[in-house]
Amino acid sequence: MQISVIGCSYLGAVTSSCLAALGHDVVGVDINERIVAELSAGRAPFFEPGLQEILSEQGSTGRLRYTTDPSAVAGSAVHFVCVGTPQRAGENAADLRQVDSAVEGLLPHLRPGDVVVGKSTVPVGTAARLAARIAEVEPEATLVWNPEFLREGFAVEDTLHPDRIVYGVPDGPAGERARAILDEVYAAPLSDGTPLVVTDYPTAELVKVAANSFLATKISFINAMAELCEVAGGDVTALADAIGHDDRIGRKFLNAGLGFGGGCLPKDIRAFMARAGELGADEALTFLREVDTINLRRRDRVVEMARQILGGAVADRRIAVLGAAFKPNSDDVRDSPALDVAARLDQHGADVRVTDPHAIPNARAIHPHLTYVTSVDEAVDGSDLVLLVTEWREYATLDPAALAQKVRGAAIIDARNVLDPVAWRGAGWTYRGLGRP
Template structure:
């Protein structure tokens, strides 16, 4: 089949490459010419393992091309995937749908034959209905276009696997024709046994935001338990292990730490709250405000604990930060808890050096000021305190003894509960973790005042250039 993918940000670039990989002819469309040229050359504008190779092999095979022309897209195919960004609005919690609306405004008047427009972006419930009206109002006489919704469930760092071997497909359609077309698009995945749920568009729209809201709730729950554990002298990691054996609960997403961030979970739960208020059922999901508040609170608690380890103040202290991205295997720093903590400790007077395997350029653009080091040892050299803020694999394999040689004081805060406390303490480190029993404090390490992190339901931190009018937001 011939398909277009409109928006070649994180979602769109991955979807286009993977649809070509399963045998379709795909045309990726974006307003950013430099982006389309880079993708055509096999260069991903963001870090996603395996994507450059997938782009290269499918462009060479002739199954994948990129353009900035919506007119070319309209003539190329009858199935058009919408993969543009839906960030949080600057003036409210709601999702900003201007890029989705722009697709309807530019594509619909150019269609010359009946088409299927398939949304994949994360949107408020009811978007398919309103977009259908928008498309219909702009079509040429005698041309029909149906709008369906097919939400994505990608994880940054695992997006190719999540597209080629998804745990489910959800098809939100209003006609048997739309279902038949989408089943033809995904035929190789369906033959491989991927579960497929066919439903109405409103339910399909809700599936993604409901899933993200549930995951966010699970993360904030265990982080709330971490604070209780600290007060009670209990161990949140053991607690989570015990809870995870209950099949009704499960262990995944039940790891206490610095909390969630990125371009999806924070803005999606806020947009869900806003849409529920519009539907006059806001009280039913009001718990999400507390979920978000707990998540932001983790950043303040991390700053507090870091200040205690630094001796009660950051003034005159050198702090090494391990990790800037919101999660490992990504270069995404949008609403990154690690970068938020970094900004706060720098604002309180610390001299900060940051290391990250992939996110240094984006971090530097989003937060000028700290020193950014490409080498872990250089970032830690002379540090009075080391903060582990993003769970990159290479940090788990660091040699504590080697690192102790370059720091000024072997103090470590593991804000992700990913390091082996026994190994680090055996190498002479004073280590603290969120939600785990603390060793006897050193003299002078008393409690310090709490710090206030900015408004819990404020807009997400967006790195400049993270998305444009036809670029999908990273997940």
């Protein structure tokens, strides 16, 4: 099929390249000249495992191209809207200006029978509003809401082999026709047995924010248990293992630690609360305020642990911070707990040295005053304390005996609970985990 993808940052770059890999002819449109230049040259503008390879492969087929020309969408039968919906400045609500702008720019080029596919995460009610606007200009075009469920670090796999596909479609023949067209777009994963849920606009919009809210709640729950374990002498890791064997609960997302960050979970749960308030249902989501509070409190706890280990103050003490990205296999530092902790320690006068395999350029753009180094050895050299704050595999598999030879003080805070306390203490380290004895 002829497909256009409007917005080619994280979501759009992955979506466009993977749609080409599924056999479609795709044009990606973005106003950012740098992103378009990078993608046109077959280079991923950010780190995402597998994206570089798929861009190179699909660029050579002629099925994938990128441009800043908004008229390039003309002639496509399906138009994916993949722009960002960041948190509105000074508020919890989502900023929908990019979504509105993308749709307005698309309107002059719509033809009868075209299908507009919304993938951006939006507040419930947005799809109905946009559908009405589209109908004013081209009544025979149809909007479908098709939320994305990409995990950073696994986005290519999640697009090519999703665990579910959701369509929010209007009632009647227009919705049936739009569904048939999307079935053709997703023919490959559907033929592999990917579950398909077809529903209405509001439910499709709610699926993504409900899923993210549930995951955030699960993470904050186990972090609340970690707080209790610390005062009661329990081990939150063993606790998570034990309750995780209950298949009603499951072990995934029960990893206590520094908490969640990134460009989705924090802003999505806040926007969800804001929209519930607008609809007069704010009491239904008041629990998410505590979920957010627990999550942010973990950062305070790590800073406090650093003070305790270093005798009550961090000023003028050298601290190695292993990690800047909000999660491994990503260079995303948006609302990164790791980078936030590093910045707080710096504000308290510590000599902070931050390292990360991929996120240093993005981290430097947000916190240019921090000291960044390219290797673990540089970060820990002469350090009084080591913080493991992003669970990159290369950090989780460090040799404690070898590392002990490089530091001034053999003390480590495992803020992701990925290290073996016995091995590290056996190598002479003062080891502290979150919610562990």
